[in-house]
Amino acid sequence: MEPVLRQIGQTDWITVIIFASAVFLVLAKALFYSRFLNFVILPFNSKYVFLYNKKDKLVNGFNLLFGIFLLLNFSLFLYYGVDFYLPEGMISSLLLYSVILIFLVLFLFGKLLTQLGSGTIFNSRAVISEIVFKKITYLNYSGLVMFLMNLLLTYVFAGSKEIYLLGSILVVIVLIIGWATIIKTHLKFVTSYFFYFILYLCALEIAPLIIILNTLNV
Secondary structure, eight states: OOOOOOOOOHHHHHHHHHHHHHHHHHHHHHHSHHHHHHHHTTTTOTHHHHHHTTTTOSOSHHHHHHHHHHHHHHHHHHHHHHHTTSOTTSSOHHHHHHHHHHHHHHHHHHHHHHHHHHHHHTTOHHHHHHHHHHHHHHHHHHHHHHHHHHHIIIIISTTOHHHHHHHHHHHHHHHHHHHHHHHHHTHHHHHHTHHHHHHHIIIIIIHHHHHHHHHHTO
16 A cells, blocks of 8 residues: 555644534533533523532633633634635734634723723722623623634535534623623613713723624625
């Protein structure tokens, strides 16, 4: 038998990303089993939020593992969205993913600092921390949806814009459920700072989505 030179293609580095994210998912389940079980039913039962909102807040091992899981899958999901519209060969696939990952890390970290800083400005650190915890929780949950869609887009329905659109809709639904829960729980606080709340929504929630959509339509 003659040796066959195997070319390392796009699917190989994506497989590494998916495998790495799966490792963090398994670790989260193994190390925080009870918490994980409450987490996976989050959109249908808000028990998780009430159980863990007051305990350890933002800094804990579960959030750290799921945060990395989210970043890996969110970046890959955005990569697929951009890759659908970029001319073929315009930019190295792995380089494009790396750029998206770095941008996402900087954006989310800056957004987190802005949110926590606003708590100091308005003398409402405890309330802001609760809101940020809930937002991170639902955002982390959306990572599960993106993980599933990334699997489908990589191994089952490669290049399917319909699957990508379905995944995007599901992610938006999860985030809307999160925002509805936040507004319902903190309605008094939101109405007290209604102008700043609308300003925040426009600047840090809606504007990034518009920018992403405009980029994809270029």
